[in-house]
Amino acid sequence: MRAWRFSARQFEVLVERNLELLFSDFGNTALLLLQAPIIAGCMILVWRDVDQATDTLYFVMTLSAVWFGAINACREIVKERAIFLRELRVGLEIGSYLWARLAVLVLLGFVQCLILVVMVNSQVALKGGPFLHFVVLLAASLAGTSMGLALSAVSGTPDRAVAGVPILLLPQILFSSVILSQPHASRVTRTLQDLTFTQWSYDAQLEVAAAEPHLGSILLAVLVLVAMAVALALLAALLLDLGSRRF
Amino acid sequence: MRRFLVLFGLLLVLAGILLLFSTRTGLQFGGVRVSTSADASFLEERTVDFLEDIRFKDFEKAATYHSIEDRKTVKIPELLERIFQIRPEFLDILRYEVLAVELDRSRTRARVKTRTVVKLLNSSEIREPEIIFYWHKDPRDGWVMKLESSLR
Numbered sequence: 001m002r003a004w005r006f007s008a009r010q011f012e013v014l015v016e017r018n019l020e021l022l023f024s025d026f027g028n029t030a031l032l033l034l035q036a037p038i039i040a041g042c043m044i045l046v047w048r049d050v051d052q053a054t055d056t057l058y059f060v061m062t063l064s065a066v067w068f069g070a071i072n073a074c075r076e077i078v079k080e081r082a083i084f085l086r087e088l089r090v091g092l093e094i095g096s097y098l099w100a101r102l103a104v105l106v107l108l109g110f111v112q113c114l115i116l117v118v119m120v121n122s123q124v125a126l127k128g129g130p131f132l133h134f135v136v137l138l139a140a141s142l143a144g145t146s147m148g149l150a151l152s153a154v155s156g157t158p159d160r161a162v163a164g165v166p167i168l169l170l171p172q173i174l175f176s177s178v179i180l181s182q183p184h185a186s187r188v189t190r191t192l193q194d195l196t197f198t199q200w201s202y203d204a205q206l207e208v209a210a211a212e213p214h215l216g217s218i219l220l221a222v223l224v225l226v227a228m229a230v231a232l233a234l235l236a237a238l239l240l241d242l243g244s245r246r247f
Numbered sequence: 248m249r250r251f252l253v254l255f256g257l258l259l260v261l262a263g264i265l266l267l268f269s270t271r272t273g274l275q276f277g278g279v280r281v282s283t284s285a286d287a288s289f290l291e292e293r294t295v296d297f298l299e300d301i302r303f304k305d306f307e308k309a310a311t312y313h314s315i316e317d318r319k320t321v322k323i324p325e326l327l328e329r330i331f332q333i334r335p336e337f338l339d340i341l342r343y344e345v346l347a348v349e350l351d352r353s354r355t356r357a358r359v360k361t362r363t364v365v366k367l368l369n370s371s372e373i374r375e376p377e378i379i380f381y382w383h384k385d386p387r388d389g390w391v392m393k394l395e396s397s398l399r
Contacts (some may be wrong), residue, residue: 011291012248015248015251016248016250016251019250019251019254052377103251104251106322107251107254107255110255110258110262111258114258114261114262114265114266117266118265118266118269125271125344125347125362127362129266130265130266130269131267131342133267134262134266161358211341211364211373212341212364212373
């Protein structure tokens with residue numbers, strides 16, 4: 001399929017270019033990175049009072065990671081659609097373009113999740129140690145990034161893409177077991193729960209924090225999140241391809 | 248691409264240092280500790296040593312964290328029974344971690360907050376008690392534990 005064609009050479013060049021753009025747009029990059037310490041600071045203020053990590057802390061951390069990924073990515077394609085279309089006419093492979101975008105955004109998400117986990121753990125000791133919490137949150141952030149790229153691929157303007165982020169994030173909150181516990185949920189709700197990143201990430205974090213953590217469950221959740229991220233990235237490529245045919 | 252890989256490698260190293268080698272009072276690489284407070288770092292290490300000793304039921308060694316005078320009278324198994332509400336032979340300490348180390352303004356008294364995950368072997372019940380260990384700086388013996396004060 002044209003949407004998923006990949007050229008390693010193009011990928012390398014595009015990764016370099018995206019890195020260059022990330023560093024040159026210092027103001028925007030700094031603003032994105034600043035989200036992590038600000039949100040972590042707010043969490044510390046709330047949870048330091050109870051002096052322990054509660055389940056809701058893990059949920060808020062999960063939601064923050066998905067938010068980081070989605071907001072980092074939601075403008076990335078739509079803001080340079082004209083350049084993308086021009087380059088597409090001279091042989092750009094959509095797969096290379098999208099994976100290069102994702103690779104650089106993953107770096108940004110990596111730093112944000114690292115700041116979040118290190119800051120929160122320094123004041124409110126995360127049960128099970130910070131490392132596995134970081135791995136789970138990074139996977140959640142990756143899934144959020146792919147979701148943001150898919151949103152960016154279908155949005156007409158950067159403003160619309162930003163406005164679309166809450167619409168995609170609200171179901172992530174609503175269909176989580178924090179809002180409605182499993183025994184009371186209908187089959188439809190439970191199916192939707194299984195499709196949300198927050199549920200997998202939250203469950204994995206609870207498992208990390210458990211007295212006897214089961215590493216297999218944590219690994220499964222991380223793999224599911226990565227699979228969701230790959231599926232959404234492929235969807236984004238498909239949407240980009242379909243969108244480009246209109247021009 | 249090389250720049251991307253270098254950056255990613257550096258971030259991995261940074262994450263490894265911050266997530267795998269960090270302790271409540273600084274960083275630890277094998278036997279080497281980097282900390283802003285030597286006392287806090289020492290107390291964290293000593294508390295972990297103590298928990299390790301009771302995990303392996305080395306009560307003689309566990310008694311050595313007390314002052315020389317107290318060592319003669321301290322009965323670690325009895326104290327453990329009072330802390331965990333279970334006889335030591337039924338106690339399986341699975342994990343422990345230091346949550347916080349606090350020193351007072353005179354820096355001669357300290358408390359180390361810990362979380363321990365224990366399994367009661369006679370019922371398979373899992374408990375996660377948080378225990379605060381109290382230490383004071385003895386002019387002669389240095390930092391010594393007052394395990395009994397943790398029970399009061």
